[in-house]
Amino acid sequence: MATMTITVTVSCNGITWxxxxxxxxxxxxxxDGNGGNGILFGTEAVTSxxxxxxxxxxxxxxxxxxxxxxxIGLLQLNNGSGVQMFIGVTTYLPLIVYSGAGTGLxxxxxxxxxxxxxxxxxIAYVVQTVIIGSQKTTALxxxxxxx
Amino acid sequence: MNANIQYSASVTVDGEVxxxxxxxTIEVTQMVTGSQTIGNSYEILQGVxxxxxxxxxxxxxxxxxxxxxxxxxxxxxxxLFYNLIAGGVLxxxxxxxxDDDFITVxxxxxxxxxxxxxxxxxxxxx
Numbered sequence: 001m002a003t004m005t006i007t008v009t010v011s012c013n014g015i016t017w018x019x020x021x022x023x024x025x026x027x028x029x030x031x032d033g034n035g036g037n038g039i040l041f042g043t044e045a046v047t048s049x050x051x052x053x054x055x056x057x058x059x060x061x062x063x064x065x066x067x068x069x070x071x072i073g074l075l076q077l078n079n080g081s082g083v084q085m086f087i088g089v090t091t092y093l094p095l096i097v098y099s100g101a102g103t104g105l106x107x108x109x110x111x112x113x114x115x116x117x118x119x120x121x122x123i124a125y126v127v128q129t130v131i132i133g134s135q136k137t138t139a140l141x142x143x144x145x146x147x
Numbered sequence: 148m149n150a151n152i153q154y155s156a157s158v159t160v161d162g163e164v165x166x167x168x169x170x171x172t173i174e175v176t177q178m179v180t181g182s183q184t185i186g187n188s189y190e191i192l193q194g195v196x197x198x199x200x201x202x203x204x205x206x207x208x209x210x211x212x213x214x215x216x217x218x219x220x221x222x223x224x225x226x227l228f229y230n231l232i233a234g235g236v237l238x239x240x241x242x243x244x245x246d247d248d249f250i251t252v253x254x255x256x257x258x259x260x261x262x263x264x265x266x267x268x269x270x271x272x273x
Contacts, residue, residue: 004158008203008236010270012150012178017270019205021236028158028165063156065167074244085227088242088250092152092171093201095240098232104211104261110228111246115189118213118261119230131242131250140156140167 004061004142023061025142029053033128033137040126041141054143058122062141064095071133077109080124085111088131099146106147150175150272175200175272182268189215189257200272202239206231208265215257220249
């Protein structure tokens with residue numbers, strides 16, 4: 001077991017707001033995406049991703065940093081079964097995702113026409129594209145059994 | 148005014164440190180911080196004026212929180228959801244793409260717990 005620590009700190013006009021998360025994981029993986037609609041962190045079961053990085057059911061925790069200056073990246077979360085969500089990622093803050101691991105919810109994300117739904121879809125893989133500028137994502141994910 | 152934003156994620160596995168981090172200063176109009184106690188029905192965290200810069204959330208509770216974003220210009224999926232786990236820090240980015248291929252700033256952010264109540268602390272900037 002290892003602990004992934006994620007900290008975000010904002011300082012503005014003499015005020016500092018900082019919060020940290022500590023997530024237990026079995027192992028971790030890193031991947032850099034640099035152009036071309038790259039697929040990141042696919043499970044070995046997702047054949048369409050052509051990139052089976054791990055044997056877990058999905059990502060337990062992930063931090064995706066957009067490192068292309070002046071760009072707005074676009075990351076797609078995909079559950080491997082047709083549910084996908086697209087997030088524009090700035091360079092000043094990362095995309096952070098968590099999956100359920102026994103403290104209530106059973107997934108990481110969801111998209112729906114129903115207002116009462118919750119985040120109950122696992123992340124089987126992530127696709128990197130871009131809204132504006134170049135594509136350059138540096139990612140760190142933690143892996144463990146997810147609910 | 149300037150807002151300095153720093154983030155880091157780090158884990159050590161078998162003696163090997165793996166990390167990602169960033170540090171950038173941007174211009175913002177205002178920064179607002181606070182907290183809200185939420186229950187297991189969706190209640191609003193921010194409406195009408197979605198963060199033009201970002202909203203950062205921290206779940207101080209012991210149960211997961213489902214964060215819901217309502218978007219306009221969609222075909223089917225009006226709502227997007229994130230899991231903010233117990234003890235987690237989540238960034239709500241200013242832009243999402245809907246299933247109608249529109250890039251949108253979103254219309255409102257709501258949250259509910261998986262069960263019971265939880266305190267969600269926030270920092271939002273525009």
